[in-house]
Amino acid sequence: MLSNREILQRFVVIEGIDGAGTTTQLNLLGTRFTQHGCAHVATAEPTDSPIGQLIRRYLGGDLHCHPGTLARLFAADRFNHLFDPENGIKRHLDDGAWVLNDRYIFSSLAYQGTLWDYERVHELNREFPLPEYLFFINTPSEIGSKRRNSRSHKEIYEQDSIQSEVYDGYLRILEEYKNTGMHIHVIDGALSENEIHEILWQVLKTSDTV
Numbered sequence: 538m539l540s541n542r543e544i545l546q547r548f549v550v551i552e553g554i555d556g557a558g559t560t561t562q563l564n565l566l567g568t569r570f571t572q573h574g575c576a577h578v579a580t581a582e583p584t585d586s587p588i589g590q591l592i593r594r595y596l597g598g599d600l601h602c603h604p605g606t607l608a609r610l611f612a613a614d615r616f617n618h619l620f621d622p623e624n625g626i627k628r629h630l631d632d633g634a635w636v637l638n639d640r641y642i643f644s645s646l647a648y649q650g651t652l653w654d655y656e657r658v659h660e661l662n663r664e665f666p667l668p669e670y671l672f673f674i675n676t677p678s679e680i681g682s683k684r685r686n687s688r689s690h691k692e693i694y695e696q697d698s699i700q701s702e703v704y705d706g707y708l709r710i711l712e713e714y715k716n717t718g719m720h721i722h723v724i725d726g727a728l729s730e731n732e733i734h735e736i737l738w739q740v741l742k743t744s745d746t747v
């Protein structure tokens with residue numbers, strides 16, 4: 538049951554296809570939180586842990602595996618990211634900080650769920666709590682494609698046909714998760730970096746704890 542999922546307060550997730558600008562927005566938000574003296578941790582998935590580094594090797598194309606293996610690696614990396622006793626998301630939230638995260642379960646559902654098997658990916662991510670805020674930067678694949686093409690190094694998902702499927706997957710997931718109690722904001726990815734940032738900031742600023 539999606540409606541019974543635990544929601545972690547002060548946990549913020551930014552999602553979008555490759556090139557949507559999630560990394561850009563994470564950095565801008567982190568700077569803004571710092572300027573306002575608001576305790577926070579800015580982080581991302583896949584993480585820098587050994588599991589995350591292994592995932593990067595698959596994404597880079599120098600290792601190959603069954604898509605089910607990759608789905609499980611993302612879930613293992615996420616479990617560690619959430620529950621690591623010293624540096625995990627839960628620990629930071631329990632200490633009173635905000636956690637700003639570039640990608641979370643919605644990436645697994647949109648990428649592995651679309652490209653492999655939605656039900657199995659859903660099952661692998663069922664135990665994870667939901668964020669209080671989910672920002673989806675709504676960047677259709679044509680716009681993302683132009684931005685991705687300026688990168689020298691391509692990862693395995695950085696192809697227009699794949700990104701277009703993943704984009705459609707995100708739209709389905711947003712619909713599926715709309716009544717779960719998260720604050721979901723869909724933001725026009727064609728806006729400038731600063732315009733998008735201001736929208737995110739205005740939403741978070743009105744929360745009583747920032």
Ligand SMILES: Nc1ncnc2c1ncn2[C@@H]1O[C@H](COP(=O)(O)OP(=O)(O)O)[C@@H](O)[C@H]1O
Nearest residue numbers: 554555556557558559560561684726728729730
């Ligand atoms: N709203 C935007 N408008 C135009 N360019 C953007 C925007 N957001 C990000 N970019 C640019 O697009 C590229 C990809 O951004 P990035 O944040 O790395 O995307 P992601 O992490 O979602 O793949 C970068 O060159 C970045 O400066």
Ligand SMILES: Cc1cn([C@H]2C[C@H](O)[C@@H](COP(=O)(O)OP(=O)(O)O)O2)c(=O)[nH]c1=O
Nearest residue numbers: 555556560582583611640641644645648694
């Ligand atoms: C967290 C996560 C990421 N991904 C993909 C999305 C991206 O294509 C890739 C790396 O994410 P990321 O580092 O955010 O990409 P970018 O280079 O755009 O900043 O991993 C999944 O397929 N499943 C997941 O669960």
